[in-house]
Amino acid sequence: MSSLVECIGLSKSYTAQKMAVSSLNIKIEKGHIIGLLGPNGSGKTTLIKMINGLLTPTEGEILINGYAPGVESKKKVSYLPEKTYLSAQKTVQSLLDFFEEFYDDFDKERAYKMIESLKINPEDALKTMSKGTKEKIQLILVMSRNADLYVLDEPIAGVDPAARDYIIKTIISNFNPEASLIISTHLITDIENILDEVILIKDGMMVEHASVEELREREGKSVDSYFREVFAC
Amino acid sequence: MLKKLIKYEWNECYKLIGLINLVVLIFSIIACIALSLLDFQGDNARTAFSMIFTMGYGVIYVTVLMAASFGVTLFIYIRFFKNLFSSEGYLMHTLPVKASELIISKLVVAYIIHFITSIVIVVCIGAIVLCIGANLTGDFSFVRQTINEIVSLELPADAIAWFVVYLVGVVITMLISPLFSALTGYFSLSVGQLFNKYKIVWGIGVYFLITFIVQIITTVFVVPISFSMSYSEAGVFISQSVQMMVSSGIMCVCVVVFYLVVNHIVSKKLNLE
Numbered sequence: 020m021s022s023l024v025e026c027i028g029l030s031k032s033y034t035a036q037k038m039a040v041s042s043l044n045i046k047i048e049k050g051h052i053i054g055l056l057g058p059n060g061s062g063k064t065t066l067i068k069m070i071n072g073l074l075t076p077t078e079g080e081i082l083i084n085g086y087a088p089g090v091e092s093k094k095k096v097s098y099l100p101e102k103t104y105l106s107a108q109k110t111v112q113s114l115l116d117f118f119e120e121f122y123d124d125f126d127k128e129r130a131y132k133m134i135e136s137l138k139i140n141p142e143d144a145l146k147t148m149s150k151g152t153k154e155k156i157q158l159i160l161v162m163s164r165n166a167d168l169y170v171l172d173e174p175i176a177g178v179d180p181a182a183r184d185y186i187i188k189t190i191i192s193n194f195n196p197e198a199s200l201i202i203s204t205h206l207i208t209d210i211e212n213i214l215d216e217v218i219l220i221k222d223g224m225m226v227e228h229a230s231v232e233e234l235r236e237r238e239g240k241s242v243d244s245y246f247r248e249v250f251a252c
Numbered sequence: 253m254l255k256k257l258i259k260y261e262w263n264e265c266y267k268l269i270g271l272i273n274l275v276v277l278i279f280s281i282i283a284c285i286a287l288s289l290l291d292f293q294g295d296n297a298r299t300a301f302s303m304i305f306t307m308g309y310g311v312i313y314v315t316v317l318m319a320a321s322f323g324v325t326l327f328i329y330i331r332f333f334k335n336l337f338s339s340e341g342y343l344m345h346t347l348p349v350k351a352s353e354l355i356i357s358k359l360v361v362a363y364i365i366h367f368i369t370s371i372v373i374v375v376c377i378g379a380i381v382l383c384i385g386a387n388l389t390g391d392f393s394f395v396r397q398t399i400n401e402i403v404s405l406e407l408p409a410d411a412i413a414w415f416v417v418y419l420v421g422v423v424i425t426m427l428i429s430p431l432f433s434a435l436t437g438y439f440s441l442s443v444g445q446l447f448n449k450y451k452i453v454w455g456i457g458v459y460f461l462i463t464f465i466v467q468i469i470t471t472v473f474v475v476p477i478s479f480s481m482s483y484s485e486a487g488v489f490i491s492q493s494v495q496m497m498v499s500s501g502i503m504c505v506c507v508v509v510f511y512l513v514v515n516h517i518v519s520k521k522l523n524l525e
Contacts, residue, residue, distance in 0.1 A: 033448055033525075071346050073524040093348040104342035120256050121347050 022046040023168055023199050024070065028079035031065050031223075039065040041223040042079070047199055049167070052213055054231075054242070055203040057220035058250050063203045064101060066220070067172045070201075071098045084167060094123070097166035101173040101203075103153055107146035111139060111156060118160050130163035133189065151182040158186055162193040169200040175209055183209055207243040217242055219249060253349045257357035262364070264335075268327060269365050272320050273372045279316045280376035283309060287383040313380075317373055324369050328362045329437035333452070337445050341524050351519035355511070359434055366430030414493045421496030425503065432503045435510035436462060442517040466506055473498050 024047040031040040040062040047053060055063050068074040069081055072088030083092035105114060111134060118125045134141060137155060145153055158174060171190070175183045183206070191213055194200055204210060217234060219227040226249060227234070231242055238245050286309065290302035335344055336354065344354060440462060444455025474495045 068524065073342065073345055073522060075521055075523065090348050090350055093346055096346070098342075098346050100339075100342040102339055102342070104339045106340060117260065120260075121253070121349075 025082045030078040051215045052200045054214040054217040061220045062223035095167040097164040099161040099171040112141040124165040133159045261361040284383045362434035418493035424500040439510040442514045
């Protein structure tokens with residue numbers, strides 16, 4: 020079976036002195052929820068950006084469904100960046116129209132239902148909304164696609180616990196079991212129960228790629244405890 | 253997808269561009285009304301007032317035209333950078349479209365914007381010239397007289413032929429210069445984003461450098477032509493026609509090279525941090 024995501028000797032350096040990602044070899048199969056875990060500056064976001072074609076690898080290659088990042092891969096990948104990337108002037112309605120126009124797999128009805136449930140007026144511009152609400156809107160747009168791969172970069176960072184619960188609930192309830200989901204976070208306790216696999220990255224190198232069950236059995240502790248042990252300062 | 257991108261780009265741009273052109277139109281209408289009412293042939297005091305008003309308003313009007321032209325160009329550059337190389341780039345570069353479609357959609361809209369702004373400026377200046385002429389002569393008969401004078405000019409046959417070549421060069425330059433202007437900015441900003449730090453500063457530096465290089469190349473090709481021609485009526489036309497064709501040819505080459513470099517950087521060297 021061909022992998023959904025395959026990284027072969029993938030490296031990225033921003034400066035000659037330091038590698039942000041170094042010789043990564045990763046295979047991700049369909050139908051899995053993968054936690055991409057590591058401390059700040061470990062290379063998680065760099066890897067995610069390379070999956071989405073926003074950064075060009077220095078060495079190696081990355082394949083999504085057999086394609087290098089490009090038009091074909093972007094049809095299949097739904098990406099939530101770590102930062103607010105939508106223009107603040109845009110209304111929710113215009114964003115829904117935009118996603119519907121450019122993504123064939125965008126389910127507008129599903130998005131409307133989620134927006135209604137949050138009691139957000141679709142005619143409101145993003146600039147009138149709180150940070151948490153903006154993050155929810157971004158997540159709704161991303162999770163309303165019927166993609167093969169969802170890549171969420173720090174989706175629960177910087178929001179209050181109630182918003183965090185909503186985000187996790189939205190991810191689980193809209194996630195297509197046929198698809199895979201890569202979720203990058205520091206807040207492991209909040210998402211540990213939904214993960215199938217974890218990839219631990221330190222200084223741009225992969226420390227561990229294992230199923231959550233296997234890791235817990237082998238180490239006799241939760242993923243969160245294991246993370247604290249591996250990345251202890 | 254290209255059509256959708258063009259539509260999206262236009263929707264993002266038309267309001268500000270409409271506003272800039274509206275300001276130009278308002279200033280032009282005020283100028284036309286004032287020029288129709290001013291008295292240039294009355295007593296000394298009225299004529300002096302008319303002259304001072306015309307000069308003062310003329311300075312303001314030229315400033316407005318320059319600001320509009322500069323503003324439009326700057327807007328096109330900022331739009332390109334913001335949409336493709338800032339946080340908005342996370343959305344644009346993850347759309348299932350080719351890099352060339354992203355660039356072409358922006359070029360098409362930049363071209364339309366330049367075209368509309370140029371037409372508005374030319375029409376406004378033309379209207380003001382007509383108003384000045386009508387004020388001085390009492391009616392618009394001077395237009396017919398001027399056309400008659402141009403038509404009745406007796407020029408040598410080869411001078412007319414070269415004048416046609418000159419006009420062709422002017423038309424090509426007019427058609428290609430909006431693309432050249434937009435792509436010079438796109439090229440500079442794209443090269444600037446290859447650097448790890450101070451990307452905008454590098455972009456501005458590349459802009460001045462590339463503008464300087466293009467001017468040097470144009471001068472190197474054009475100056476020898478003007479020295480090699482005779483100073484007869486036909487010689488002047490030939491010289492200017494050849495210069496115009498050469499400079500428009502250099503512009504065409506730059507447009508192709510700039511586009512290829514921008515496309516290569518956006519599709520193969522993107523580093524969105």
